[in-house]
Amino acid sequence: MRIVVLAGGIGGARFLRGLKRAVPDADITVIGNTGDDIHLYGLKVCPDLDTVMYTLGGGINEDQGWGRADETFHVKEELAAYGVGPEWFGLGDRDFATHIVRTQMLGAGYPLSAVTEALCDRWKPGVRLIPMSDDRVETHVAVTVPDSDSAEGSGERKVIHFQEYWVRLRASVPAEAIVPVGAEQAKPAPGVLEAIAEADVILFPPSNPIVSVGTILAVPGIREAIADAGVPVVGLSPIVGDAPVRGMADKVLAAVGVESTAAAVAEHYGSGLLDGWLVDTVDAAAVERVEAAGIRCRAVPLMMTDLEATARMAHEALALAEEVRGA
Amino acid sequence: MRIVVLAGGIGGARFLRGLKRAVPDADITVIGNTGDDIHLYGLKVCPDLDTVMYTLGGGINEDQGWGRADETFHVKEELAAYGVGPEWFGLGDRDFATHIVRTQMLGAGYPLSAVTEALCDRWKPGVRLIPMSDDRVETHVAVTVPDSDSAEGSGERKVIHFQEYWVRLRASVPAEAIVPVGAEQAKPAPGVLEAIAEADVILFPPSNPIVSVGTILAVPGIREAIADAGVPVVGLSPIVGDAPVRGMADKVLAAVGVESTAAAVAEHYGSGLLDGWLVDTVDAAAVERVEAAGIRCRAVPLMMTDLEATARMAHEALALAEEVRGA
Known part of the structure; x- marks a missing residue:
């Protein structure tokens, strides 16, 4: 089985470890985000x-x-x-x-x-x-850094590197816009489109949908290749119980007007891209809304507490992919 | 007192520490060798x-x-x-x-x-x-690397970086030629010629006369500026008792046909450049030969065993400089 995974950092990496445990013999290609380089x-x-x-x-x-x-x-x-x-x-x-x-x-x-x-x-x-690309792409974030001694809302508007927003500011101010600078001119790296075309299943791990998976999808050709691959595309929600499992995905979701819920992230990807979506059992109520958006949805435990739990998540994602394929 | 010192690595650095101790209020400019960069x-x-x-x-x-x-x-x-x-x-x-x-x-x-x-x-x-220069100068060494299983004398002739000769080979094969590549086209760095022109005394510490001090002197303009400065130029022998105090200066002296003795190194610099030369007390017999070459010479302890001993060496060098000046 050939699996393509679009991965950000920690969430993507841990999911991949579970996926390897779940299907040790699978041929896995990881398309990695470079927007936070x-x-x-x-x-x-x-x-x-x-x-x-x-x-x-x-x-x-x-x-x-x-x-x-x-x-x-x-x-x-x-x-x-x-x-x-x-x-x-x-x-x-x-x-x-x-x-x-x-x-x-x-x-x-x-x-x-x-x-x-x-x-x-x-x-x-x-x-x-x-x-995702050999070309330089850098995610920048527009923020207003408040003046320490002035009225609320005033401050200096700046565009900063994603890492400065994420690591230095700890996403402590609202992201007003998120721009993957250079993405429009970037080409997918050699092997990216080929791997997608030859995949049996494509997975979006519980990575940040905006600055991780979203940046990969912003490279012209990648989104289209996935949509046209004709194989199941299944994602796992990085939002559990209306909050990111880890990281600060809610901060960057707000910047693009997406509410921080498992259902809203699925809708953000959209049924044109996504065939299946896993939400956590605490978000079981979201299943109906996601399915109404034309995306097959299941509620399963989505906390990557250990390797076995993560492997079970990967199994569930692959099972949902087969369900999609058989439908 | 304005002192200019032409320094290589360890020997130069340790001498400088002694010089600072000897004359804490002196204005010291160090022209550093970059040939082993x-x-x-x-x-x-x-x-x-x-x-x-x-x-x-x-x-x-x-x-x-x-x-x-x-x-x-x-x-x-x-x-x-x-x-x-x-x-x-x-x-x-x-x-x-x-x-x-x-x-x-x-x-x-x-x-x-x-x-x-x-x-x-x-x-x-x-x-x-x-x-010594902002331009790239790299000391290269021509060697013949012996074939392990062939007759003595045969082997591959190669030109290698000085560091490869010095650090990797530990100068274990004879240096056949030593070339400061780029030196002929190099210009003295800003401040070098000015410092020499304004110096009250110029010192050559017990650094390697070929690959340290010699490389500095190979930058066009520096040797001439020192010779023309009209102030005492005094050196300290890096060879004590016919062997380098540390390092492998004898290996590179052989490459340029200079015997590994305190007197030969003084003659190699020459009376056109050097006014005074300190040899170690064990080399007292060399004094006559050096003076015959037109270089004022004294035999004093030259082992930098500790800071005080090194400061005494610096004092001796400065005393010899004053002797030269008064002559």
Whole structure:
């Protein structure tokens, strides 16, 4: 079975681990979000690709869900001593090596997809990991940073990098607009459209529907290829009980006028793209609304509390895909 | 008193520490060798500049004389896990930060001299440290790498980077030629010629006369400026008792046909450049030969066993300079 998964960072990576457990023999291609990539200290950092690679390759910091296990922070400590920031982005020493290798290879002319493949030669994630595009796409967020001593609502309107919004501001101010800069001009990386065309099933893990899966879909050709693939497309809600399972998806959903509910996210993807949708059992009441939107829906436990629970979620997603296929 | 010092790495840095102790109020400008700079992992590494900066700034690994104190090696460990070398060059995590900042600044268009000044803003070495040139100069070494299973003398003739000769091969094969590639086209960095012109005394510390001081002198204009400065130029022999005090200076002296003795090194610099020369007391017999070459010479203890001993050496050098000036 050939499965294509559109993955963001932590949620996508953990789901993938469950999927591999559920169907060890499946041929899994992961199309990774690169919209939250950032240049730091002259180095190219790809947080989502690395989270998938480290998680599936056994190098992840399990507690925080990103970054490396057994990590130290001496490089960052020294950069701060030089007055070189940003200090809000937590790159560890082991993690730095990945960015150094990547930057060196990019500088030598290799596209990001080839670099990612080379990095995965070490990590052996057990999936084929392809960045959504070899072109630079950067998610930017428009915010109004309140003046500390002025009337509410006033403040400076700024457009900042997604990482600055997410990591530095912790999404503490409303996102007024979210723009995947460069996406319109980007081309899918080699292998992306081919993998979609050859897939037996396409899955959207419980990743952020706007800044993770949404950014991948913003690369011209990818959404169309998925819609036209003629195979079941099944997603898992990242919203459980009207709140994101983790992260701050509600903040970015608000920016695009989507309410933070499992049903609204399904409707946001739409029946033109999505054939099936899993909501958590606490959101069973949403099933009817999702099905009314033309998307087959089931309520099952969606908390990735451990590998077995996650594998069961993956089984449910694949079962729903077969149901869609047989319908 | 304005003192200009031409410095290589460890020997130069330790001498400078003694010089600062000897004359705390002196205005010291250090012209640093950049011929052993190397690009590693896409980063610009300047071993001699950093050794001076770390030593005088209190960040050096005292035992080995180069690299940072309290160092870890996780970045390098991970690079090796990616199969990315070279493994023979020991960059630690804290040290990496320096190279990352430097590379980022160079990439942004700053010349090496400005970058060095910025790095020294943190370290406050108490001297003005200027690279000999902002232009790229790289010392290369011609060697014949013996075939392991063939007759002596046969082997592959190669030209390798000085660091590969020095660090990887540990100077274990004869250096057949030493070429500071790019030196002929290089210009002295801003401030170098001005510092020489305004100096009251110019010192050559017990650094390698070929690949450290010699490379600095190979930048067109520097040797001439020193010879024409009209102030005492005094050097300290890096050879004590016919062997280098540390390092492998004898290997590179042989390449240029200079015998490994305190007197021969003085003659190699020559009376056109050098006014005074200190040899170690064990080499007292060399004094006559050096003076016969037109260079005033004294035999004093030249082992930098501790800071006080080194400060006494600096005092002796300055005393010899005053003797030359009064002559």
